[in-house]
Amino acid sequence: MANHIDLVMAMRDDADFSSAWSAVSPTLKWNQRPSARRLWQLARLARPGTIVEIGSFLGNSTIYLALAGGEVHAVDPHTPQSMTQVPRVVAADAQESKRSSSEPMDPSELFLLNLERFGVRERVVYHREPSVEAAASWSEGAVRLLYIDGLHTYEAVQQDYHAWKPFLAKEHVVLFDDYLWAEVQHAVDDLRAQSACRFFYVRGGQAIFSTTPLPLRVVGLP
Numbered sequence: 343m344a345n346h347i348d349l350v351m352a353m354r355d356d357a358d359f360s361s362a363w364s365a366v367s368p369t370l371k372w373n374q375r376p377s378a379r380r381l382w383q384l385a386r387l388a389r390p391g392t393i394v395e396i397g398s399f400l401g402n403s404t405i406y407l408a409l410a411g412g413e414v415h416a417v418d419p420h421t422p423q424s425m426t427q428v429p430r431v432v433a434a435d436a437q438e439s440k441r442s443s444s445e446p447m448d449p450s451e452l453f454l455l456n457l458e459r460f461g462v463r464e465r466v467v468y469h470r471e472p473s474v475e476a477a478a479s480w481s482e483g484a485v486r487l488l489y490i491d492g493l494h495t496y497e498a499v500q501q502d503y504h505a506w507k508p509f510l511a512k513e514h515v516v517l518f519d520d521y522l523w524a525e526v527q528h529a530v531d532d533l534r535a536q537s538a539c540r541f542f543y544v545r546g547g548q549a550i551f552s553t554t555p556l557p558l559r560v561v562g563l564p
């Protein structure tokens with residue numbers, strides 16, 4: 343539904359987001375405009391702390407977060423074991439690659455190429471390790487926006503949240519991708535009771551915990 347009535351929202355997009363969308367979306371098609379806008383708006387909220395993304399894949403969401411919000415800590419082991427739920431990456435995905443289009447490519451290499459291509463490499467701190475390990479050695483201060491889009495199992499979503507919960511800033515937002523997946527939804531619903539957040543939204547297949555109420559302009563349409 344959000345995509346169908348998104349034309350109304352698109353008319354009110356700020357110029358910076360519209361220009362980012364026009365540049366990124368023809369190449370990286372993982373996000374729909376409403377979810378890209380949501381990442382952008384949440385990253386733009388002026389609050390103390392940094393942004394952590396769990397699950398970067400080829401950098402689509404990372405790029406919107408970095409263009410809008412500055413420094414982003416992108417956590418993804420980019421291993422065959424971690425990438426069982428995403429499509430196989432081939433050289434055709436990278437315009438710069440000289441390799442044959444059916445040849446498998448290191449997704450981590452392509453992730454970094456995409457960050458370079460859209461000018462955000464300097465803003466992204468890449469943690470090539472599982473989320474729980476990155477949390478165990480975290481020393482970068484409070485997290486104002488935690489974006490959870492790693493493995494979509496009940497156990498993994500629970501682990502990701504619990505690993506990062508101690509680092510959440512006093513005012514924070516946690517955005518869970520793919521809430522429409524049954525296991526993600528089950529995990530998020532169970533986590534709600536344990537969260538310090540009073541406000542809960544489901545928008546465009548994503549779920550949001552927030553310590554403060556968020557305007558429609560930020561969270562987007564249901």
Ligand SMILES: C[S@@+](CC[C@H](N)C(=O)[O-])C[C@H]1O[C@@H](n2cnc3c(N)ncnc32)[C@H](O)[C@@H]1O
Nearest residue numbers: 397398399402403417418424472473491492493
């Ligand atoms: C759905 S994709 C992420 C898509 C990306 N957020 C986007 O919107 O462009 C899921 C990613 O999560 C990563 N992943 C799986 N397990 C993980 C873990 N324990 N910690 C961090 N990332 C993980 C996978 O390697 C994969 O690249």
